[in-house]
Amino acid sequence: MSEIKKNSRNTENAPKSPFSTQTVAFSHYNNFSGQLPIDPKTGEIISSDIKEQTEQCLKNIQSIVESIGHVMDDAVKLTVFLKNISDADAVDEVYKTFFKSHLPTRTTVVVEALPLDGALIQIDALISNGEGTTPQKALELVKITRNTENAPKSIHAHNVAFSHYSNISAQLPINPQSGKIVAGGVKEQAEQCLKNIQAILESIGHVMNDVVKTTIFLKDISDAVIVNEVLANFFPSYVPARTIINASALPMDALIQIDTAVSHGDGTPPQLPEDARFLAIEANNTEKAPKVSYSHTVAYSHYNHISGQLPLVPGNNQIVGSGIKEQASQCLNNIRAIVESINHKMDDIVKVNIQLKNVADITAVNEIYTSFFSGDLPARTVIGVSAIPSNALIQIDAVVSNSEGTPA
Incomplete structure (x- = not known):
């Protein structure tokens, strides 16, 4: 089988970041970075009204979706991060207007902080990609x-x-x-x-x-x-x-x-059950990452899913240092150890999710983050939380492309 290519894309019609790609397509899915209520023309939060902010987040997602030849009804999953749970009903009012067919699956959660002051909402998305990525042939997948x-x-x-x-x-x-x-x-x-x-x-x-x-x-x-x-x-x-x-x-x-x-x-459809029903789930662990009671990575079909990594030293499972840069480096080193243990590299990552005790630490994290990648950066979502397991300052998980697939 020829190596499937990762396709990283940006559009001028949605906010850009030097630390992430707006959408990274691999095989039959597009992975989107979390979208904030930023006007792409001004680079500023648009207002303090939750309905207007929700609309802007979804407009940004829609702009990215349309820039890659898709429509909003191609969305399969959205995750909504809110500052206030009381805003959920107002979000739903706006949200429903962006879809003509069945609503996609969704997760809604309130977090301690979002990456920009004044943001009340952030939304990321998973979009179907029936055309696949090179050298896959386009299919009218249902x-x-x-x-x-x-x-x-x-x-x-x-x-x-x-x-x-x-x-x-x-x-x-x-x-x-x-x-x-x-x-x-x-x-x-x-x-x-x-x-x-x-x-x-x-x-x-x-x-x-x-x-x-x-x-x-x-x-x-x-x-x-x-x-x-x-x-x-x-x-x-x-x-x-x-x-x-x-x-x-x-x-x-x-x-x-x-x-x-x-x-x-x-x-x-039109995939045939007899072609793929025996695909194997491959769960892997490595001694080079901190020990946990669950799988470090689970591969299925063309994706690897990596468990949330804390800044723990693999040898003793103790938190490394007390500074955010040191802890971010350890999280990323642990992810790299897992990725390399399954014969992949960091540039195979399509999506990164970062949780921070202090969302303002993202500036320091960004200073070391890019050094772990040599190609296009993955899609990324960042949230602030009031606590992280093991009293850490940061936790990172990732989704990794798996061009070899899993065996039938």
Whole structure:
């Protein structure tokens, strides 16, 4: 098989950054950088009104989408980061006007800070890419949107499958029958989130072991220990890649929300199930990165998903130093060790997600960040959070291209 190429693109019609690419396409997906409510002509935040800011974020996404020959209905997943949970309804009013068909899957979370003062919202996106990237041949792949009565109802799709991945809307601990948060603490809430995910998967003929990555949003980062125990019951043998992120608030005042990326070996038409249903999930760990109870990286089809990396020294699993530059370097060194352990390089990364205790530290992070790449920079999303596991100042996870695919 010829090596599939990564396609990095920018447009003048959306805000540019020297530290990221607006969209990086690889195989059948486009990975977008988080878009802030910036007017691309002035480079400034447009206003202090949440509806106007939401519209600007989505206009920026739309400009990027159209610059690569796509439309907004090609979106399969959007992630909305808010400063205030009370803004969620206003966001939904604007959000729905940008789509003509079924709404894509979505995750909504409130974070401590966003990269620019005055920003109330940031949105990033995952867009289908039926034409593939060189040397793949263009296919009129079908996006399949599905819902089930066995999971909580929402204006967003429960599941959007495209090519060899299924994208599930982040699940809250809502009882599908009552539509209310389940009784109990974080243990019971974590179980309900996972039951909802399981119900969605079973409704599309999949199982929990088809999950390749979980992102856990927690109101209290110390709840991670309990949540990890619950996760072990749902993934007793194979454990997906994982990132744990502190949320300042979650919809319905939940304690936890779980986001997942799921393998989809059956593909979407005109791909034939018999061609790909035996694609393997490949989970890998390396001694050169900090030890964790979950997979360092999980490859499926043409993507590798890397667990959130903390600034831990692999030999002793202790936080390195006390400065942001030192900690950022350690996170990126850990990612590089994982990437190299699967015979890839940093320039194979298509998307980077950075969480910072102090969002103003991004300036210092940027000073060392670019030194880890020699080609076009990946798409990137940056958020500020009030806590990070191990009391770190920074956490980074990544999505990596996997041109060799995974074996059938």
